[in-house]
Amino acid sequence: MPQAPFPMTRHRRVRASAALRNLVRENELSVNDLIWPVFVRDGQGIEEPVASMPGVVRRSVDRIVEAAREAASLGIPAICLFPYTDPALKTELCEEAWNPDNLSNRAIKAIRDAGIEIAIMTDIALDPYNINGHDGIVRDGVIVNDETVEALVKMALAQAEAGADILGPSDMMDGRIGAIRAALEENGHSNVTIMSYAAKFASAFYGPFRDAVGASGALKGDKFTYQIDPANRLAALRCVERDLMEGADMVMVKPGLPYLDMVREVKDRFGAPTYAYQVSGEYAMIEAAAANGWIQGEKVMLESLMCFRRAGCDGVLTYFAPRVARILNG
Ligand code: PBG
DSSP, X not given: OOOOOTTTOOGGGGGSSHHXXXXXXXXXXXXXXXXXXXXXXXXXXOEEEOTTSTTOEEEEHHHHHHHHHHHHHHTOOEEEEEEOOOGGGOBSSOGGGGOTTSHHHHHHHHHXXXXXXXXXXXXXXXXXXBTTOSSSOEETTEEOHHHHHHHHHHHHHHHHHHTOSEEOBOSOOTTHHHHHXXXXXXXXXXXXXXXXXXXXXXXXXXXXXXXXXXXXXXXXSOSTXXXXXXXXXXXXXXXXXXXXHTTOSEEEEESSGGGHHHHHHHHHXXXXXXXXXXXXXXXXXXXXXXXXXXXXXXXXXXXXHHHHHHHTOSEEEETTHHHHHHHHHO
16 A cells, blocks of 8 residues: 655544545444344233343333334344243253244244334244253254254244244354255245354353343353354354355354454455344443443444444444444434
8 A cells, every 4th residue: 555655645634624534434334234133032011121231121022023113213124033932941852943933933923914124034043942052952962963953944944934034043053054045945935045153153252142042041061062163263264155155145253343353354255245243242341331431332332333344244233233223313
């Protein structure tokens, strides 16, 4: 990047006024970049706070419909559903995951029936339904891959039947994207999209989420045999390439801020629609520091989301979505 030496070049010239700064700004954060993850629980008229995520609640299906309506009116393009499943419904084989009337599928249908124009994204993984708390079926202490993929395919088809637009496999089993894509094609769902959690790392930043969906109590051990080692860059790139080759329409890097190097590299190498998940622990850290008066929460929230854009994200899953949208809408 050639440039004239000082004083012919003064970088501060174009920073001198808001007008100049607006003119030279390279990236923009827009409401169109937001995907809002929400937690669903049973009951009626309930909004129950999640202790480890101040400002985030679990909503009963009727309230989820209201949340979707609000998101749509703010211009947020997509909402992503995560169920808090009644522990009594959790089993070894996770059958509740593909029950057409499970919490998540009921919420999808309710949003669809209300005629709300918003894309509905789902989570495909067995952890909310698993008595063992893992994303896959556990046999003799081993998370079994191929049997889990069969269960995930059933889960995907049930979500597509319910009316989901974007399926989000977050389980990190091998071969699941290809299996889900093939099943969607065979069953008349060729327009249902897949956003693969392709570069999903085994991260401690997911802690508050596991509380939110009630999986922390059940989880024995860790997820290191299926999620990617945070030290591994090439392994993550190979997973992204593999998922795109198997039919993913969009790919995700997760967690977000500590993994922005991966976002940049994934976007540059593959050019596919690329997303990141600003996960629960990232949200909780910003909220906690803001609550203590240690940082200005709103500014940090906006800055962090702009950084995702600068890194190459086409969009971000963020618990801040409605708050940000209100600010961006003015
Ligand atoms: C589970 C899943 C997780 C998240 C999304 N789907 C947690 C995990 O893998 O343990 C994390 C989201 C967050 O932390 O906000 N399949």
